[in-house]
Amino acid sequence: MSQAYATEEQVAVAAVRRACHLTSSVFNKLVKNETLTKDDKSPVTVGDFAAQAVISSILHHAFPGDPIVGEEDAADLREPSGKEMKDRIIALANEALTAELGLGDNESWGIGPGQEKTDSELLDAIDRGNHEGGSVGRMWTIDPIDGTKGFLRGEQYAVCLSLIVDSKVQVGVIGCPNLPVDPAHPEKGTGCIFTAVRGQGAQQWTLSGANPTPLTIPKSTPESLNFLESVEAAHSSHSFNDRVSALLNITRPPTRMDSQAKYGCLARGDGGAYLRTPTGVGYKEKIWDHAPGQILVEEAGGIVTDSRGEPLNFGLGRTLGENYGVIAAGKDVHARMLEAVQKALAETKAKV
Ligand SMILES: Nc1ncnc2c1ncn2[C@@H]1O[C@H](COP(=O)(O)O)[C@@H](OP(=O)(O)O)[C@H]1O
Numbered sequence: 001m002s003q004a005y006a007t008e009e010q011v012a013v014a015a016v017r018r019a020c021h022l023t024s025s026v027f028n029k030l031v032k033n034e035t036l037t038k039d040d041k042s043p044v045t046v047g048d049f050a051a052q053a054v055i056s057s058i059l060h061h062a063f064p065g066d067p068i069v070g071e072e073d074a075a076d077l078r079e080p081s082g083k084e085m086k087d088r089i090i091a092l093a094n095e096a097l098t099a100e101l102g103l104g105d106n107e108s109w110g111i112g113p114g115q116e117k118t119d120s121e122l123l124d125a126i127d128r129g130n131h132e133g134g135s136v137g138r139m140w141t142i143d144p145i146d147g148t149k150g151f152l153r154g155e156q157y158a159v160c161l162s163l164i165v166d167s168k169v170q171v172g173v174i175g176c177p178n179l180p181v182d183p184a185h186p187e188k189g190t191g192c193i194f195t196a197v198r199g200q201g202a203q204q205w206t207l208s209g210a211n212p213t214p215l216t217i218p219k220s221t222p223e224s225l226n227f228l229e230s231v232e233a234a235h236s237s238h239s240f241n242d243r244v245s246a247l248l249n250i251t252r253p254p255t256r257m258d259s260q261a262k263y264g265c266l267a268r269g270d271g272g273a274y275l276r277t278p279t280g281v282g283y284k285e286k287i288w289d290h291a292p293g294q295i296l297v298e299e300a301g302g303i304v305t306d307s308r309g310e311p312l313n314f315g316l317g318r319t320l321g322e323n324y325g326v327i328a329a330g331k332d333v334h335a336r337m338l339e340a341v342q343k344a345l346a347e348t349k350a351k352v
C-alpha cells in the first residue's frame with residue numbers, strides 16, 4: 001500500500017518546481033512595468049501571478065474537486081489596462097507548463113509539451129485561489145512568491161504550497177531558488193525544495209527534485225542559538241525580538257531573511273528559532289504564509305505556536321484570526337522562548 005498523501009506530495013513538488021524555475025528566470029528579465037502595488041501597498045509582480053496560474057492549473061488537473069486558498073487574484077489583469085501584463089503572465093505560465101517532463105512528472109497534470117492553456121483558463125486558474133478557507137474538508141494554500149520584497153531585492157523568497165485537511169496541515173512544500181543548498185559549502189550553489197508530510201518527516205531536495213535528505217532540528221545552547229526574523233521591520237518587530245534575545249542570553253545576532261525560507265533554515269538547523277511579533281494592531285497573518293512552514297518545522301521535530309503557546313489555527317478562514325505572532329523552535333528551545341516572549345510582552349504592557 002502506498003503511503004498517505006504520496007500523490008499529493010508528488011504533484012505539489014512538481015508544481016513548486018515549475019514555479020521556482022519560472023520565478024528565478026523572470027527575475028533576470030523583470031522590467032519596471034511588471035510590478036503592481038496592491039490595495040494594502042504591498043508589491044505583486046508578473047512572477048507572482050504566473051506562478052499562481054501554474055500551480056493552480058496543475059492542482060486543478062490532479063485534484064479537480066479541491067478548493068484553493070491563494071494569495072493573488074486576476075481582477076487587475078482582466079481590466080483593459082492590465083492587458084500588457086496579462087499577456088506576459090500568460091506567456092510565462094505557458095512556458096512553465098509546457099516545459100519537458102521532469103523527475104516524477106505526469107502529463108495527466110496538464111504539463112509537458114503541447115499542453116498550452118488559453119488566456120481564460122489561466123486567469124480562471126489564478127482566480128480559483130479565492131476560496132474562503134474554513135475548518136472542514138480538503139483545501140490547498142498557494143503563496144506563489146512569499147517574500148515578494150526579498151524577490152525584488154534579489155534576496156530570499158519562497159514558492160509555498162500546502163494541503164490542509166480539516167484544519168490540519170498534511171502536506172507542505174517550500175521551494176527556495178536563492179537559498180544555499182548547504183550554507184557550510186557555498187560551492188554547492190543555491191536552490192532547495194523542502195517537503196513535509198504529516199507523520200512521515202521533513203526533507204530537503206534539490207530544485208530538480210533529487211537527493212532527498214531527511215531534516216531534524218539539532219539541539220541548541222544559548223551560544224549556538226540565534227533568531228530567524230523578517231527583513232521587513234513592518235512585518236515583525238525587530239526591537240521586541242532583541243529584547244527576547246537578551247532575556248535568553250543569546251549572543252549571536254539575528255539572521256534576517258524574507259519568506260518561509262526561514263522555516264526551511266530552522267528545520268535544517270541553520271538558525272535556532274523563528275520569532276514573528278505583531279508590529280501594530282489590525283494585521284492578520286495569512287494561512288498561506290505559515291501552513292507549509294508549520295508542518296515542515298513540526299515534522300523536523302520542532303514546535304510552532306503563537307505567543308500564548310496555542311497552536312496556529314488554520315481552520316478560521318484565509319487568516320489565522322487575531323494576531324498573537326508566531327514562535328517556532330526545536331523542542332528543547334520552544335518552552336524557554338515562550339517564557340521569554342511572555343515576559344517581554346508583560347514588560348511592554350507595563351510601559352503603556
Ligand atoms: N504588517 C504585516 N505583518 C506581518 N506580516 C505581513 C505584514 N504585511 C505583509 N506581511 C506578510 O509578510 C510576508 C512575508 O513574510 P516575511 O516578513 O517573513 O518575509 C508577506 O508575504 P508576501 O511576500 O507573499 O506578500 C505578507 O503576506
Ligand SMILES: [Mg+2]
Pocket residue numbers: 042043044071148
Ligand atoms: Mg504579497
Ligand SMILES: [Mg+2]
Pocket residue numbers: 143145146147288289
Ligand atoms: Mg507570503
Ligand SMILES: [Mg+2]
Pocket residue numbers: 048071143144145146147148
Ligand atoms: Mg506572496
